[in-house]
Amino acid sequence: MRIDIWSDVVCPWCSIGKRRLEQALADFPHRDQVEVVYHSFMLDPGAPTEPTGTAQEMLARKYGLTLADAAEKQSAVIAVAAELGMDWHQHHDSPHVGTFDAHRLLHLALAEGGPVQQATLKDALLQAYFGEARNVADHDVLREVAAGVGLDAARVDEVLASDAYAADVAADIAKARAYGATGVPFFVVDEKYGVSGAQPAELFAQLLERAWAESRPHLETVPAAADAEVCGPDGCAI
Structure with missing residues (x-):
């Protein structure tokens, strides 16, 4: 079974939804037969690569909030993350930056x-942004994070210095639009079931069970005569 997830690395609900799905998968008896693949989606394609302010300030501007109100909304999300074991105490200082290059590296990681x-x-990348308030558009940060999880630093530099995987990022975004996804996280199970948002782990668990059952043939055994002859591991009774 395959789960495709569209998300962004500066989207708090994407991280929360990811953790809730992982909770559901942890209790799923067939979890070793589930493949999870992440796809690109940029919440703000025009965001700068050099920070011009914090995500909190951007939130205030976009929705006409005071900085205090924006901080309160962020705090509520930080509290939800804490319930899932994620420490985002520095998130108030996370910079408002673009994620195009981060998505290209995610494609590199998948390919290699x-x-x-x-x-x-x-x-x-999620920890770097939400837990450490780092600039995930900065190439030095991206190189450090990618190399820290085992990607070859020289190969990372090659990708960052080129337009490698740009077409893959664009294709992911086009596919999301084709599915009708206007926001993230967006989950697609076996190209059959789609669900939007950071759903509760219980809903993910139900979806996993349903998709698994429908992907496997179901055989209904009908009653047979008690004296019907069969052969077994010990041979045939004749």
Whole structure:
């Protein structure tokens, strides 16, 4: 079974939704047969690579809030993250920056290390942004984070210095639009079921069970005569 997830590395609900899905997968008896692949989605394609302010300030401007109100909303999200074991105490200082290059590196991780390597880099980027308030558009930061999870630093530099995987990022965004996704996180299970938002772990668990059951043939055994002959491991009774 495959789960495709569209998300951004500066999206708090994407990180929270990821953790809730992981909780559901931890209790799913077939979790070893589930592949999870992450896809690109940029909440603010026009965001700068050099910080011009914090995400909190951007939130206030975008929604017409005071800085105090924006801080209160951030605090509420930080509290939800804490319930899931994530320490985002520095998130109030997270910079408002673009994520295009971070997404390109996530594609590099998938191409060279598979879904597990990609998920590891995803976690590291989310921690860098929400837990450490780092600039995930800065190439030095991206190189450090990527190399820290096992990607070759020279290869990372090659990608960052080029337009490698730009087409993959664009294709992901186009696919999200084709699915009708206007926000993230957006989850697609076996290209059959789509669900938007950081759903509770219980809902993810129900979705996993349903998708698994429907992806496997179901055989209904009908009553048979008690004296019907069969052969077994010990041979045939004749």
